[in-house]
Amino acid sequence: AQSVTQPDIHITVSEGASLELRCNYSYGATPYLFWYVQSPGQGLQLLLKYFSGDTLVQGIKGFEAEFKRSQSSFNLRKPSVHWSDAAEYFCANSGAGSYQLTFGKGTKLSVIP
Amino acid sequence: SQTIHQWPATLVQPVGSPLSLECTVEGTSNPNLYWYRQAAGRGLQLLFYSVGIGQISSEVPQNLSASRPQDRQFILSSKKLLLSDSGFYLCAWSVLGSGSNEQFFGPGTRLTVL
Numbered sequence: 001a002q003s004v005t006q007p008d009i010h011i012t013v014s015e016g017a018s019l020e021l022r023c024n025y026s027y028g029a030t031p032y033l034f035w036y037v038q039s040p041g042q043g044l045q046l047l048l049k050y051f052s053g054d055t056l057v058q059g060i061k062g063f064e065a066e067f068k069r070s071q072s073s074f075n076l077r078k079p080s081v082h083w084s085d086a087a088e089y090f091c092a093n094s095g096a097g098s099y100q101l102t103f104g105k106g107t108k109l110s111v112i113p
Numbered sequence: 114s115q116t117i118h119q120w121p122a123t124l125v126q127p128v129g130s131p132l133s134l135e136c137t138v139e140g141t142s143n144p145n146l147y148w149y150r151q152a153a154g155r156g157l158q159l160l161f162y163s164v165g166i167g168q169i170s171s172e173v174p175q176n177l178s179a180s181r182p183q184d185r186q187f188i189l190s191s192k193k194l195l196l197s198d199s200g201f202y203l204c205a206w207s208v209l210g211s212g213s214n215e216q217f218f219g220p221g222t223r224l225t226v227l
Binding site (some may be wrong): 032034036041042043044045046049051090094096098099100101103104105106 | 145
């Protein structure tokens with residue numbers, strides 16, 4: 001069965017600092033990978049996705065993620081965090097032909113001014 | 114462009130009362146539709162998904178049910194709410210046959226059962 005692990009439940013960074021949120025997936029073939037962001041009381045917004053090709057993908061709001069097959073990882077990065085980035089971040093994957101997304105439990109990001 | 118609507122945005126209901134949450138999608142045809150629940154401090158739990166009118170798949174046994182009376186309408190219901198039904202309910206859609214299952218989420222409904 002597919003699984004997605006986000007090992008960090010809560011991360012706090014200072015505004016302007018760099019950010020890396022970890023995500024590990026479990027899937028035999030090449031997965032489809034996603035990062036979503038959720039602000040309090042809101043729905044999920046897609047930040048970026050990886051299907052194939054270049055393993056470094058760019059997303060909205062200055063985020064990027066790198067697919068590393070050898071490590072089964074798809075970590076999310078941002079070089080300089082803004083206070084408005086405070087939210088919960090979810091990593092998800094899907095297998096080819098699947099109707100479902102498998103979500104990690106999320107990482108809550110707090111930003112210190 | 115495609116948009117997804119959910120209503121109501123917030124709902125407070127007594128235990129044992131019925132429930133009806135509605136989700137509609139605009140700007141696309143034949144979408145896959147999904148209902149998720151997000152309980153406090155927990156991730157997203159897939160409740161139901163539908164690949165067409167009248168076709169509903171249930172992922173977890175519970176006192177909730179779903180229906181898809183029209184192509185772009187997805188309804189979540191309960192005959193008698195439990196305290197444990199409290200949570201944030203999210204509807205999502207994806208392109209039928211897309212392969213990747215990239216999903217787009219609605220704004221959610223906050224349900225509190227007292």
